[in-house]
Amino acid sequence: MAWLHLLFASAAEIVWAFTLKASDGFTKPLMAAINVAALLAAVWFLVQAMRTLPLGTAYAVWTGIGVVGAAVLGVVVLGESASPLRLSAIALIVTGVVMLKLAEG
Template structure:
């Protein structure tokens, strides 16, 4: 259950990162409100996951999900460039997340 909670927290991190971009410096009310709500929910879920999972593992996986997710959203929805080097960096992050999961005793 802690891993599912952490996954949801990471997915909400992607939401708030994306809507933060859409908020244009917090000048647009709806994206700003979604950013704040998703950020708070993400942190609450991360907090719940750390009751069971080691802090270092939970935080690394949470930020990794957010980083790779924001990377994908940037390319797919925002038209950001995709290069071999950026793709390799994302692959390394995903590898790190997988290793953290394997290294966890839970």
């Protein structure tokens, strides 16, 4: 269950990051409200995951998935650069997250 909580926390972090950009400096009330709700959800699910998972693993996986999700959304939705170097960096983060998961079993 801890890993499921961590996935929900990561998904909420991706929403949080995306709506942080979409809120345009909190000038768009709907995006700002979604942003705050996503942040609260992300932290709540992360706390639940950390009841079982080690701090280093939980936090690293949470931020790793969040970084990858936000970067992919940036490329796909916002038209940000998809240069080979950027995609390689994303692949390295994914590799690190997978290795942490495997290390925990």
